[in-house]
Amino acid sequence: MLHTVNKSPYEKNSLETCLGLSLDGSDILLIEDGVYGAIAGGKASAMLLEAMKTRQVYALGPDLAARGIDPGRLVDGITVVDYGGFVELAARNDRVQAWL
Amino acid sequence: MALEINGKTYETDEEGYLANLSDWDEEVARKMAELDDCDLTDNHWEVINFLREYYEEYQIAPAVRVLTKAIGKKLGKDKGNSKYLYQLFPYGPAKQACKYAGLPKPTGCV
Amino acid sequence: MSEIKKFMYINRRAPYGSIYALEGLEVVLIGAAFDQDCCMAFVGDGVFQLVRGQDSTQTGMKNFSPAYKALGDYDVNRLYVERESLAERGLSEDDLMELTWEDEDDDWAEKPSIRVVSREELARLMEEQDVLLNF
Known part of the structure; x- marks a missing residue:
């Protein structure tokens, strides 16, 4: 399943809930304010590193750029994708769960 | 329209x-x-072009007070006053000049 | 209303994800016309508003971060950023835009507008205000 998270982890617990309710092998895509969780050294870093042992985590490039976040600043292991990559992830997975 | x-x-x-x-x-x-029955002179264009540059840099149309101050700094004190700017743009320098410059209505203008 | 009051605009939301940041900025720019003593505070996700290098071209949204650079022209010269909020988000002062204002009383010298302050200092600054507005 593809899980998308569009809220900042500092404002909502969407990412935490998502990580708790996603199974091994899931794809997790951070979009909109969700990309703030991807910054290394932030609150969600440890949570994401733990999750990436069994799941793939992606961040949407255009949303990173809009917010001034350089891809080099992300937690190690996060893959940056563009809108085409978003579509591929959605197509590759049988379902999409959006954590709002 | x-x-x-x-x-x-x-x-x-x-x-x-x-x-x-x-x-x-x-x-x-x-x-x-x-x-508007207004003939555009070089003096008008100076202000119009200034507004376009200001928008390009800051992404906002400046309030009239800010415009007046900035024009004074760039084009000299004799132009950086509301009397001069209202002579050029009688409908209000920020409103009218912004319109001609293709900008949105200045933030805070009703 | 001739008496000058101290206004603080408190910004707690990230840009783009909601309309709060942009609306808050517009209110500050409008309010600046009333010749009051205005400052802004950036707390929590609000600190993300000031991050340098924002480029929203691909998202189709307007990048309004350049407008913060105009705040000096509007005599909004003090932007307090909470140090703890930056640190919690993996950010430092170097990640923020360089925002300045020109001091008319000091031969138009350019001075920095951003002041990184501790949570405790910010709490005291809030106490000094007449009006607090939240976005």
């Missing part, structure tokens, strides 16, 4: 401001001025 110039249509809002900043060219400014 729309503006027709040489067969080309430019979309505007209900107050005559250009809908898309990128549609702007000098003909738009001339046509808008003509509809």
